[in-house]
Amino acid sequence: MRTNFTPAQLEDPQLAAAEKQLRACVHCGICTATCPTYTLLGDELDGPRGRIQLIQHMLETDAVPSAKVVTHIDRCLSCLACVSACPSGVNYPRLIDKAREHIERKAQRPWARRLLRKALGQVLPHRELLRPLLMLGRIGAPFAALLPEALRAPARLAARLPKAERGTPIAKVSRPSGTPVGRVALHVGCVQEVVAPRITRAAVRVLVRHGFEVTTVEGDGCCGALNHHLGQAAEAHTHAKALVADIAKHEDDGKPFDAIVTTASGCGAVVRDIGFQLNDERGAAVGARTRDIADLLRGVPLKTGRAHRFTRVAYHAACSLTHGMKQAAAAPQILRTLGFDVVEPRDTQCCGSAGVYNVLEPAIADRLQQRKAATLMETQPKYIATGNIGCLAQIAAAVQLPVVHTIELIDWATGGPKP
Ligand code: SF4
Numbered sequence: 576m577r578t579n580f581t582p583a584q585l586e587d588p589q590l591a592a593a594e595k596q597l598r599a600c601v602h603c604g605i606c607t608a609t610c611p612t613y614t615l616l617g618d619e620l621d622g623p624r625g626r627i628q629l630i631q632h633m634l635e636t637d638a639v640p641s642a643k644v645v646t647h648i649d650r651c652l653s654c655l656a657c658v659s660a661c662p663s664g665v666n667y668p669r670l671i672d673k674a675r676e677h678i679e680r681k682a683q684r685p686w687a688r689r690l691l692r693k694a695l696g697q698v699l700p701h702r703e704l705l706r707p708l709l710m711l712g713r714i715g716a717p718f719a720a721l722l723p724e725a726l727r728a729p730a731r732l733a734a735r736l737p738k739a740e741r742g743t744p745i746a747k748v749s750r751p752s753g754t755p756v757g758r759v760a761l762h763v764g765c766v767q768e769v770v771a772p773r774i775t776r777a778a779v780r781v782l783v784r785h786g787f788e789v790t791t792v793e794g795d796g797c798c799g800a801l802n803h804h805l806g807q808a809a810e811a812h813t814h815a816k817a818l819v820a821d822i823a824k825h826e827d828d829g830k831p832f833d834a835i836v837t838t839a840s841g842c843g844a845v846v847r848d849i850g851f852q853l854n855d856e857r858g859a860a861v862g863a864r865t866r867d868i869a870d871l872l873r874g875v876p877l878k879t880g881r882a883h884r885f886t887r888v889a890y891h892a893a894c895s896l897t898h899g900m901k902q903a904a905a906a907p908q909i910l911r912t913l914g915f916d917v918v919e920p921r922d923t924q925c926c927g928s929a930g931v932y933n934v935l936e937p938a939i940a941d942r943l944q945q946r947k948a949a950t951l952m953e954t955q956p957k958y959i960a961t962g963n964i965g966c967l968a969q970i971a972a973a974v975q976l977p978v979v980h981t982i983e984l985i986d987w988a989t990g991g992p993k994p
C-alpha cells in the first residue's frame with residue numbers, strides 16, 4: 576500500500592517501522608476472518624484491515640483522532656491472530672502499538688475514562704498498590720451498581736480475580752545439588768506475584784529439580800507490558816529499562832544467562848520485543864534470549880511419577896504465547912509426554928483477557944470469556960491449563976474447576992504438590 580509520510584516524520588524510528596508495515600499490507604483481508612472483534616461485531620473497522628486504514632490516516636496526518644477512530648482501535652485485543660494469518664508478513668504490533676501511543680498523547684477521552692486508564696497504568700505494575708486495591712475492589716463489588724460507570728468494571732473484575740496472596744520467600748539465587756545444566760534468569764512480574772505467587776514457586780522448583788541455577792529478576796516489578804498495552808510509552812520504557820538493568824547487574828560477572836525465562840506469556844511477548852521498544856542493544860540481547868518456561872523445558876528429560884497419569888487437562892493456548900512469542904507448541908507436548916490426557920479445543924480465539932482489555936472493554940471481553948469457557952468445558956476436563964496469568968484469571972472467573980498454570984502441572988508430575 577502507498578504511504579504519504581514526510582521525510583521528517585520518518586526520522587522517528589518507530590514511525591518508520593510502522594510505515595514499512597503499512598507498505599507491506601496489500602489489503603487482501605485474509606486476516607479478517609481470524610479477528611475475534613470482527614467475528615463478534617461484523618464491522619470492517621473492527622477487523623485488522625479496517626484498523627490498518629484508520630491507523631495509516633491517523634499517523635500520516637498526525638491528527639487528533641476522532642471518538643470513532645479511538646473506539647475501533649481501543650476494541651482491538653492485540654491478540655495478534657491477524658499476524659499469524661497474514662500471508663504478507665505484516666507485523667501488526669508495529670502499527671497498533673504506535674497507534675495506541677498516538678491516541679494516548681492526542682485523544683480527548685472523557686475524564687472518567689482518562690482517570691481509569693491512568694489508574695490502571697499506575698497501580699497494576701506495583702504490587703504494593705495492587706494488593707490493597709484488590710481488597711477494596713472485592714469489598715466494593717456488591718455495590719458496583721452505585722459506582723460511577725468507569726469504576727464498575729474494575730470493581731467487578733477485582734471481585735472475580737483470585738484473592739491477593741503472599742508467597743513464601745524465594746532465594747535470589749536457587750542452585751541445584753550438582754553442577755548446573757544451565758543458568759537462567761526467571762522474571763517474577765507484578766500482577767501474577769500478587770494473585771498467584773504459587774506459579775513462580777512451582778517454576779523455581781521445576782527448574783532446580785532439573786538442574787538449572789535460577790536467579791529471580793524483577794526490575795522495578797513490572798516489565799512494562801501493562802503500560803505498553805495502554806499506549807503509555809514513557810512508563811513502559813521506565814519499567815523495561817529497570818528490568819534490562821536488573822538482568823545486566825547479574826551478568827556483570829561475565830557469565831551471561833542462557834535464557835531469560837517468563838511464566839506469563841503476556842509479559843514474555845513484550846520482553847522479547849524490548850530491544851525495539853527501547854531502541855537499545857542490551858534490550859535486544861535480552862529479548863533474543865527470552866523464552867517461555869515450557870519452551871525452555873522442551874527437550875529437558877523430566878523426572879516423572881505416576882499419580883497424575885491420565886488426568887484430563889484442557890489446554891488453552893494464550894494468544895501471546897501462540898501469536899506473540901510463537902512458542903505455544905511446547906506446553907501441550909510436555910504435558911502429554913508426562914502422561915496427562917491433554918485436549919486442545921479447536922476454537923483458539925482470544926479469551927478476552929488481553930492485558931487490561933477486560934476492564935476497559937468488558938462487554939466484548941465477557942462474550943469472549945463465555946465462549947472460551949464453554950469450548951473448554953465441552954472437553955470435560957479435570958483441570959484447565961494455560962501459560963498466562965491474564966487468561967488464567969479470565970477463564971477461572973467463568974468456570975467451576977481448577978484453572979492452573981502449565982508449570983503447576985509439570986511440577987506436580989515431577990514431584991511437586993498437586994495443584
Ligand atoms: S492479511 Fe496481511 S496483507 Fe492482507 S489485509 Fe491483513 S494485514 Fe493486510
Ligand code: SF4
Nearest residue numbers: 610651652654655657
Ligand atoms: S490483534 Fe486481534 S483483535 Fe486486533 S485486529 Fe488483530 S486479530 Fe483483530
